[in-house]
Amino acid sequence: MIHARGLVQTFRTREGRRTAEVRAVDGVDLDVAEGEVVGFLGPNGAGKTTTLRMLTTLLRPTAGTATVAGFDVTSEPTEVRRRIGYVSQSGSTGSFARAGNEIVDHGMLYGMAEADARRRGHELFEQLDLPGMWDRQPRSMSGGQRRRLDIAMGLVHDPTLVFLDEPTTGLDPQARANLWEHIGALRTERGATVFLTTHYLDEADALSDRIVVIDHGRIVAADTSDNLKAQVxxxxxxxxxxxxxxxxxxxxxxxxxxxxxxxxxxxxxxxxxxxxxxxxxxxxxxxxxxxxxxxxxxxxPTLDDVFLTLTGRSLRDAEAGTETTEPTPAGAPA
Structure with missing residues (x-):
């Protein structure tokens, strides 16, 4: 479902009047099988989001190749986008539009007929525990409801591969546990492949068939949670x-x-x-x-112990820093 070799992303940063190039992703090789749930772990600045943006065609790789759902991310980005669902960390719903209209509009952007998008939207609202939310504005929903709405928007066109970027960040424990059930059902009930980035080690442990750890732009481990823990x-x-x-x-x-x-x-x-x-x-x-x-x-042993063994630092400590933003891609206008 995902096959990447030698993925590189170079950014240009400013240091006063000088510019410098930073390899945010440095030769990533990655394989994800159909029907697999993969947890993608790493500290802030390790290259998680940059890798995700390249795989979802939002950022063109500086070097390397990747096929997603059978299509090349560089030469066939439209075909990739038609087959994937993407739920960003910041969400994609507006504050004032009605939730049902958001779902229908999103489906129609993927070429669905309005009636089909409406029918599919109501199915997802029922499956994702959003009763009575169709005519509600997202700003009046709870954090858990808004996050489930984001997931519904990512699933309305029946993608074969779903990318979830920090899906439970900011949710309370009960809302997180509830959302875990829905994420698990994506594979068990819908047969979807799920690529999940998360800062929560227990989340990756509970949901993922396999864990991939990235640090300093490189994959440092890829295996099942139990096998990784056995290395400690x-x-x-x-x-x-x-x-x-x-x-x-x-x-x-x-x-x-x-x-x-x-x-x-x-x-x-x-x-x-x-x-x-x-x-x-x-x-x-x-x-x-x-x-x-x-x-x-x-x-x-825990996944944090695994990360400590692999990198010499705790993933939890690494996540305590502030979130970094991406600098300008090399070759782009400054």
Missing amino acids: AGDLVDLEVTDAERVADAAARLATIATDVEVEGRHARGRVPRAAQAVPRLLRDLTTDGVELAFFEVKR
Whole structure:
């Protein structure tokens, strides 16, 4: 469904009177199979949105090739657009037009007859839990309702491939969980292929068949969530001692079964392969040594641990920065 090789996007930035070229996307190879749900992860500025814009024909690649839904994004952009649905992070609905009119107009832009667009719109409103919203203005809807309306607009023409850019950003937990169900149904009930960018690791974990991680414009990992987590060296074992003077003793015992042991306050932490087998003996040894624990916890690896292992930094920390905007593409008017 998506086949990209060597995708490059170069932007030109200004530094005073000087200009410099930045490779926002630096040789991306990407494959997405029909019916697959792929989560696309990376920090701000890693190249997620730029890659998405090239795949949806909104930005011409500086170099490389890509076919989407069987058509070349550079030489056949109209054919690509006819077959994809795109839900942008900022949304695409106006504030004052009625929701139903937005859906019908959007369908007609794709060549649908008005009656067909209206029928399809009512079907989507029912499927996406938007009862009584047809004549409402988007500005009077809740955040979750507006986001579901955005998705309805992206689906009105029955695309075979749906691009969702940060679909749940800004929603409360209940609205996010509700939208997760609808995103999952795109594949299970409609057979659609879904390409999802998100900042939420739990979202990518719950929805995606496969995860692709991009950093500094390059793909650094692509696999199932479970396989990526298996690359992390063991479970995180966290020991908190009652007596701060015994934390070094706890760390020494932990070091016999763990790697990368670190001490912080009264805590000793380390990665332990097959922790379920090793921890009971560790607890017995600590008891024998007279080291009393106030707390202990074993955590399975997370996608954030995966990102930390791959890049040396936490995805959550990387996302704490401000969102960056794209500079001018190289070759475009300054």
